[in-house]
Amino acid sequence: MAGISPTSLVTTGPGSTNVSLPNSTVNGLTTENDLPVDNATVPWSGFDPAETTHSCSITRESYGVVAAIVAVICFLFGVLYTFFGYRFLKAVLFLTGFLFATVLLYMILEEQGDLLPPEGTLACAVGAGILLGLLSMLLPYFGLILTGFSLGAGVAAAVLVLVEQFIHPPTRWIPAGVFLLFGLIFGILGLKFPKGITIIGTSVIGSAVGLASVDYFLELSRASLYLWDRLMADQSDTLCWYSWLMLALWPAVALLGILVQWKCTGSGVDHRIAFRNRHEQGTHVQQSKAQERRETQQTRYRHLYQARRVRGDVISQNYIQSIQHKLSPAMQSLTALNVEANPEEESTATTMLTQVT
Template identity: 45%
Template sequence: MAGAGPSSVNIAESPPENDVTTPLYTILMGNYTTTRSPVLTNRSVNSCDTIDANYDIPTSVICAMCFVFGIIYTFFGYRFFKAVMFLTGFLFGSVLVYMICLEEKTFTPLINAGISLAAGFLCGLLTMLVQYIGLFMTGFNFGISIATGILIVLEQFYHPETKWIPIGILAGIGVIFALLTLKFQKSGTILGTSLFGGLLMISCIDYFIEQFLLMMYIWERIKADFSPSLCWYSWIILGCWPFCFVVGSVTQWKITGQGFSHKQVLQNRRAETVTVKRSRSKEKPKENPHQSRYRHLYQVRRVNGDVISQNYIQSIQSKLSPSLRNLTPVPTEPQGDPPTEPESTNTTLTQIPEV
């Protein structure tokens, strides 16, 4: 550890001097934690005066995308209601399933990522297509975010002895705010998206500054594990969270969400659907019954090869001998009154008088 800057971790017992290969985090927390995730076990606590710039390209790209999503959440969450509902279900489902797979250590990281993305996509479709599920999930994320802040503050005064304490706090507050969001939909959506969007943005900033040390600290609060104390700039990053929440809520309430209602959008879409169906039904021409009868008569006569008037055929047949008269039967007319003979051969179909 020679040459390292001053660490923010309060060391109760000095580690063995001859053991230079053991990670600092394992030395410090080996007496307190028994089960930790691979991500937490393999991390090392850097000194507070250095910034690790060894970024992973895929993780950096994902963090950049999440930062953009955080901006959309914070400042345009209520305006882009449907898109935010999908992103809420997608992020919640994918992160939850990935953390569960990470804790179980059953599959490889690539398979875990594929499973989490598939689960997130299904959750996103569900929250986007069913409005009340999306609102419930938005309020639940709102409550979990508030509960996370409560756990961070609680850790400064009391450390929970069991995991059920943070789990109960998260589930209870999450359900309460989910029900409140269903009751006050616009207010709950604006506040929930602003708070969750601020959390997304500070998590991305945390990666580029200290390699997710703040996020690991929050995850340890959820699991009720012991962890080293944060650096001074970690608290500055954490302080950006309520700042983004306040600015995003005011922006949505006064600018982006002004004069906009998600209920009105849904009603307009339903009205447009009904209008399109009515217009399609009106486009079908209603045919005059007299024209329909004459058209049917014309088609029958065309099929029989008879376009000459029946009276003309009868007049010719009357001049024939009885033996020839039987060989030339008069074509039968369709049921109903036969139409009268047209005045001239140039008479159109629509000019046939009604009988």
């Protein structure tokens, strides 16, 4: 371009028209990221600089109203999970099943493309989440397995992030197998050590959900999508320093939640009380009713015996009185019976007989 003055020719592409621009204009061109344009690259050439350069500047994005509300709610749930997971075990088991099924099914349907409209995808994901949440809450040991499986999935995600820095998995079966392996291991451990795995699992899940909400407002869930790419074995853009900071805060916040639950909120709480199933409760109720029936029957017999002691047998009294009338006056004086009823005894006997009947 040195032989052309005062303008320079800029080539926009094969088969395109050359544009003549002043040298000062070409030298002053910058991309959207304020990077200088080399080799006469112009914005209208059809080449998007954002495809090769990634901006790490924190900018204010336009957030969706629904997505922002969901992010705030997830942040509150994350705080509940991280610091109060073991104390509110029934509610946490429902939320674990709900979030697990909703997020997994939604991401799978989104990965399939135009299989369903957005409203249909969301409805299917929420419906599956409600069903799995109810199943986890009504079957507590299934909820424990699911909590352990979620913990294993979190550990598998951390392992895949570390492996990605050295080698990229050639197929999706490798990360899927890693997720399944860690999930099954921690799911079985959840049945063996319920309290420990529940505290660790709720802290890890809660910190992940809370930081994912913060990540949405910070960079539109770029770090969260990076973790999803690790599961799908897809290529990802290079993360910025604050994305790595979000990923580094995950184990730190999880460790803080474990300490808080173990020392404060989870202390003195027994999960076996919450796991008392309806069959045991029904058996206890039946035993209580049978005991009450036995006590009532014994009380009725006791009242009847007391009534007979107070008033005596009516037939026996009449028989004795008839014999007295047949005796001589001397014998009647010797065997005289006080047949006049005491008013107090009569009222007591009447009351007892009323209770018996």
